[in-house]
Amino acid sequence: MPDNRSYTYFVQLDRPWVAWNVFATPELSIAPVTHCFPVAGCVAYRGYFRRDLADREAARLKTAGDDVALGEVPAYSTLGWFADPIISSMLYWDDDTLAGTIFHELAHQKFYVKDDSSFNESYASFVEEEGVREWRVARGLPPADSVGDQLERSFTGRVLALRDRLGGIYGGEGSDDAKRVAKAEAFEAFRGDYLQWRHTVARGDRRYDRWMARPLNNAAVLPFGIYDVWKPSFAALFEQSVTGKCFFSGGCSRKQGSAGAIS
Template sequence: MDVLKAILLVFSLTMLASCQLPYLAKTAYNHLHLMNQRVPISEALKDPSLPEKTKAKLLLAQEASAFSEDILKLEETNNYQEFVQLERDYVSYVLSAAPVYELKTYRWKFPFVGAVPYKGYKTPEEAHVEAKTFDPNEYDTYVRGAGAYSTLGWFDDPILSSMTRYSDYDLVNVIIHETVHATLFIKDHADFNERLATFIGNKGAELFYLKKEGENSKTLARIKDINHDEKIFSAFLSKEIDDLKKWYESHKGRIDKKMKEDRLLEIKNRLKTDVLVKTRIIKYKRFLDEPLNNAKLLSLKTYVYDLSDFEKAYIKLGSDFEKLIEFAKTLEDVDDPEKTLKQFVN
């Protein structure tokens, strides 16, 4: 069935007169190649060459997938029943871009999903080649590795070896996150989709370990620390992005490279003095050591900007995941899902 879907998908793409056609055709080919490497989990578990640690991850991923469907009431799929051993660390390398002196996400347009703030490639070299097509005097670019992705219900997604490199908690979170995408993905609203998946992934993984290991679980305590820190970072990042956007607008036409570097350094300094002193783990310390530009800021914004409205909606709906998803589905037909969400919770 997946092969038939892929053939139909490739055929539909060839009907498009678009500069994206070569990219889409290559992406479809790469996906078909990946699908041809699938091995049923039952067979992978019998493979003597597969490390026991990896086998444990496969079982955990299946457990998280069942939890997503049975407890969180996400879409029932045939995902995560097969395994693919990749020959690389990440399944894809994702490019983001933004104007040098403006906080405005560059978006690529694709069939079915609409405009999205990222573009994936099989290798880092391909992603960096595409990044170089952007004039560095006009655009910032950012390339990151991605260990997982969702085909949004078009195909039966396998567990990838890149996913088994995650910690147990991160693996459970990612499985839930991607299952949210298979349940709901609103065309042209990738930021809303990613934040919904981030929120449910965080909350769902916490509930998963509460049920699996109990209230005294060390894993659960660690998850609570992680979620505590992400709330702090989300609030910090949201304010910094709002303030930086206003700064760019108020200084339009008068900003040079040095001014921008100084302004971004201020953000890092505030992270150090206002955020890291409140966090319980060291996850966000690496933010200080990595280069920062508009593309990276907006990439983070896509996933963690102001998650508080989802929290409010979740509580308003009785802390019921099924009701939250049903409410989110009603936003498919509105012009601005985030605005409608805010109106609902306020």
């Protein structure tokens, strides 16, 4: 990870979040409405440091007919252009989450591909998870409780399955009105399935109740596809790198790296 002044100093905010991301999709699509910037390229959301500006943009997109969701942002990365601070919105978490967030944001400084939000966020999310695992080992701590991770993977998998189902509805045959009905039915079924999942798989754990209480639409499920879709691929690449396996035809000579080497 980059060794610089980022996350070496503290800033106290006068609000609970540092920024708000506005996600949007067309009414009958799971493709994000993208926004393009000189340095970051085109991304699948637009961030605002003021809630009123985020609300204004969300209202504009809704008026245009898009599905819109607002996401709170506790931390961010300027991709190494500035020394990013530890901010007070990051201190509501436990140590693992705080350390993981720093790994995530530093990963963006290390490597960033313009115009590909899913690649960048999935890559940083994998580095976050692997970083926390190795950080705990380096500190002599036992492996983290896996229950929360298992619930996250299980819930995320269900949301991604919903997203795929919606994509099938929108890309299928039928009128727009029929697709709107099928869309509403898919979200209603997901709410019912969630109650069953919470009672059985999650054993009454209510950590996702707040998210489920929000309006469900295409934009609400969009971040799950951005932050998670390629994590298994990065995990496979990482496993190949640390075991010295080569997967290109013709053979290769690759130095076996330590578990902390991301390349």
